[in-house]
Amino acid sequence: MKRIAIITACSLALTASSAFAQTTDSHRDHAGLDQVASGVPTAGEIAPAGPRGGHLAQTGNLQIETIVSHDGMQMFVYDRAGEPVSIDQSRGVVSVRVQGVAKRYRYDLLPDSKGSLNAHVDLSQVAGRQINLDVQLVGITARTVQYQEIVTVPGSEQQRAAAAIARQSTCPVSGKPLGSMGDPVAVNINGENIYVCCAGCTDTVKSNPSKYAVSRPQITVAAATAADAAAIAAQKTCPVMDEPLGGMGTPVKVMVGEQPIFLCCKGCVKKVQAEPAKYLAMVYRDDDTAAVPAGTEQVREGVFQVVAADSPFIAAQKKCPVMDEPLGTMGGPYKVNAAGKAIYICCPGCAKKIAAEPQRYLAVLKSQGVEAPTIR
Known part of the structure; x- marks a missing residue:
């Protein structure tokens, strides 16, 4: 009986928000999303990542992680310390608007077995599109929790x-x-x-x-151990969130090729996997560990086969500075020593030009935003 009374009170609290209800359409009209599915996908805004990889919003003393999939929306609730908050007696509503479209669609958020407030709705018709969410939750605190979020439905x-x-x-x-x-x-x-x-x-x-596949560095993920303490202390902050390492529990260790990057939580891993060269540059930009071995397997004098440690730097350089062609187009990439720095070339024939004018080609790379790694 007590549970029924709580649920009834929650329902009344949601219904009482007439201004919210008037700006949305019934959740029974969710098929209308099909009408806006033909737009061009737009890039989502970067938001802090939650423990499950969703978007994390701060509202009062709560953190709410929003996860959007083709099957609908989930909201996980945490306290300020990141501990899960029970939502068994909670309910909510979410108003959804696809960016560029005026119409809104309203859905109920109900507890599920995974500890989230869930709205089951087919969002595959708007895959790759940004959506605006207006969320109201009751039964979590004494007051109604309200927040807005902009997220991108995963692409098809x-x-x-x-x-x-x-x-x-x-x-x-x-x-x-x-x-x-x-x-x-x-x-x-x-x-x-x-x-x-x-x-x-x-x-x-x-x-x-x-x-x-040499331009695609192998990426592995593991929890940091006591042996990593010195490296964590040297790195200090997570390159994705710019938060102190250890602030969200034991740092996560991501190996990009042979180089470690430490992250504050698992939610940041996807960012590094998507752009490993970017985050390697952020972590090692002022450090001599942005270095690669000289190479042992010589193709011809001064021209070396690349190894796994070269992978992130090949991915960052992309093109041969001599021929302005992709590095993999002529049998390469290969590595040459340019005044103590590694430059990657498309073929052995380009090595002579770099040997004759190393600073010129280092400058070419720098003008493209590429910092050649040191050869150790």
């Missing part, structure tokens, strides 16, 4: 593939622009897709996968 498989193709831009075998010979073909290497311009290039990649 097709959208993610299109974004990956745009980032890669060229075929690593032929050097031709992806799309110039029809739809690019995906070749899976260690769980990641590398795109080639045509089916004729797939066997080349499969026969030597390490060569074509």
Whole structure:
């Protein structure tokens, strides 16, 4: 009986917000989202990541993590220390508006078995789009909790593939622009897709996968241990959140190739996985550990095969400064020593020009925002 009374009170509190109700449509009208699915996807705003990888909003003494998927929305509630808050007696409503569209859609938020307030709704029709959320929750504190959030519905498989193709831009075998010979073909290497311009290039990649995946550093994740204490103290802050390491529990250790990056929580891992070169540069920009080995396997005098430690720097450099071509287009990348710095080239033939004018080509890279690593 007591539970029924609480639920009734919660329902009355939500109904009483007439201004909110008047600006939204019934959740029974959620099929109307289909009408706005044809817009161009827009990039989401960067927000702090919660323990489950969602967007984290601060409201009063609470932190609320919003997770959006194609199946709907979940809200997890934490106190200021990051401990979960029970939502068993809570209820809520969320008003959803797709950016660029005036109409709003209203959905109930109800407790689920995972400890969240959940709204089951098909959001696949607006995959890749930004949505504005107006949220009201009752039963958590004495007062109604209200907050707003802007999130991006995860992209569809097709959208993610299109974004990956745009980032890669060229075929690593032929050097031709992806799309110039029809739809690019995906070749899976260690769980990641590398795109080639045509089916004729797939066997080349499969026969030597390490060569074509070298620009993709291997990334592994683990909890930091006592042996990492000195490195954590030296790094001090999480490069994603700019928060002190240890402020959200034991730091997470992410190995990008052979170099560690420490993060405040698991929610930051996805950012590093998406842009490893960016975060390596942030962590090691003023440190001699932004260095790579000189190389032992010589292709010809002064030209070396690359190794795993070179991967993040190859990903950051992208193009040969001599030929202005992608590094993988002519059998490379290869590594040369330019006044103590590593420059990556597309073919051994470019080495002579760099040896003759190392500072010129280091300056070319610097003008592109690339800081060549030190050769140790």
